[in-house]
Amino acid sequence: DQQVKQNSPSLSVQEGRISILNCDYTNSMFDYFLWYKKYPAEGPTFLISISSIKDKNEDGRFTVFLNKSAKHLSLHIVPSQPGDSAVYFCAASAPRVGNEKLTFGTGTRLTIIP
Amino acid sequence: NAGVTQTPKFRVLKTGQSMTLLCAQDMNHEYMYWYRQDPGMGLRLIHYSVGExxxxxxxxxxxYNVSRLKKQNFLLGLESAAPSQTSVYFCASSFGPSSYSNQPQHFGDGTRLSIL
Known part of the structure; x- marks a missing residue:
């Protein structure tokens, strides 16, 4: 049972436009969420995180939005750049109930078109 | 600045053979993890360690079996490899629990393992 779902395997966006990557979760105990970025032949690298006490967190061009009632989070990249082309994984954990382990989604491959 | 180093990067095994994957980190992290990544499955946690x-x-x-005899090393062992264990294996480390926003998990570049 996939508790963290990324329903779009791929996404193509023009350079300079906004990229929106989506993630849904089913476990209501999850209260901490992260996004990782992965280039081919490299390990994932941490991008941004958000805890359930917030509904938005920004870091430069990257913003993560959390909608707890819908069990949905999204990553916005503005403006999109060619170097953003990668696979993006969302991940979730439930530290409030002692579950610090990360559960990852299946990833979305983002391609930025010059 | 090495970070997390995985050895080897590639390996081909025959069914029934054994091998050990090595993960080394130089960041003095307490927590270490082993994941596998399979097509359409994301990263799945195999074993982890919260300290030496x-x-x-x-x-x-x-x-799979694991050992953490030294703080900087986390070993993943396959005692009798099976084709279902063909995967890309990632090691990660972190200073503390995953919910510490300024202490995320740092990943190695992966080991691609094929079991024939």
């Missing part, structure tokens, strides 16, 4: 001498099971531990 400790290990715990993750989501998919069957067929």
């Amino acid at each position: 001498g400790t290990t715990a099971k993750g989501e998919v531990p069957d067929g």
